[in-house]
Amino acid sequence: GAGVSQTPSNKVTEKGKYVELRCDPISGHTALYWYRQSLGQGPEFLIYFQGTGAADDSGLPNDRFFAVRPEGSVSTLKIQRTERGDSAVYLCASSLTGAGQIETQYFGPGTRLLVL
Amino acid sequence: QKEVEQNSGPLSVPEGAIASLNCTYSDRGSQSFFWYRQYSGKSPELIMFIYSNGDKEDGRFTAQLNKASQYVSLLIRDSQPSDSATYLCAVGNFGNEKLTFGTGTRLTIIP
Numbered sequence: 001g002a003g004v005s006q007t008p009s010n011k012v013t014e015k016g017k018y019v020e021l022r023c024d025p026i027s028g029h030t031a032l033y034w035y036r037q038s039l040g041q042g043p044e045f046l047i048y049f050q051g052t053g054a055a056d057d058s059g060l061p062n063d064r065f066f067a068v069r070p071e072g073s074v075s076t077l078k079i080q081r082t083e084r085g086d087s088a089v090y091l092c093a094s095s096l097t098g099a100g101q102i103e104t105q106y107f108g109p110g111t112r113l114l115v116l
Numbered sequence: 117q118k119e120v121e122q123n124s125g126p127l128s129v130p131e132g133a134i135a136s137l138n139c140t141y142s143d144r145g146s147q148s149f150f151w152y153r154q155y156s157g158k159s160p161e162l163i164m165f166i167y168s169n170g171d172k173e174d175g176r177f178t179a180q181l182n183k184a185s186q187y188v189s190l191l192i193r194d195s196q197p198s199d200s201a202t203y204l205c206a207v208g209n210f211g212n213e214k215l216t217f218g219t220g221t222r223l224t225i226i227p
Binding site for chain 2: 041044045055056059103105107109110
């Protein structure tokens, strides 16, 4: 089946604007993760969903960042009042259950966000 | 001290030789260890994972884990130019599903 998909692949916005990044996980995967990767760094955890609920949002840097997964499948990462420091590649990953065990996380192609 | 540390490289290895990539972690409770390969401009792709002390082999790749030393490594035998990429070490815990990544080691295989 299809892998994790993310849209848009690239997003250029101006400082202060609002952006939404979308992730469509592998079909049947109940766990979904958002990471952020800056140039020359490894992915940094943002938030993890188990079904519809955010099971761990400890990685969200501040209250400008918010994510939802209303039907337990597609997720949207929302960034308000974007800042230049938000520029990075936003990666989404999914795994089969994510519940009480460590599983392989499969990554999507990422959304490259540039805040001017 | 970073939670997961890797030498950023670049590491240059002749084609056909063994490439050795190393990773140390600070959380002694860590229980799962992953190696991801990331080509420039692409997303991370899982190479292999290891949970138990010792070696785990998969084709040309061998992961080695030493929990007492908090050390995990990846060996790539018969290195090919297509192995040139950044290799990311990631660490996880049962009951805490997030992965903590190192900064990655950039590997270049020289033909």
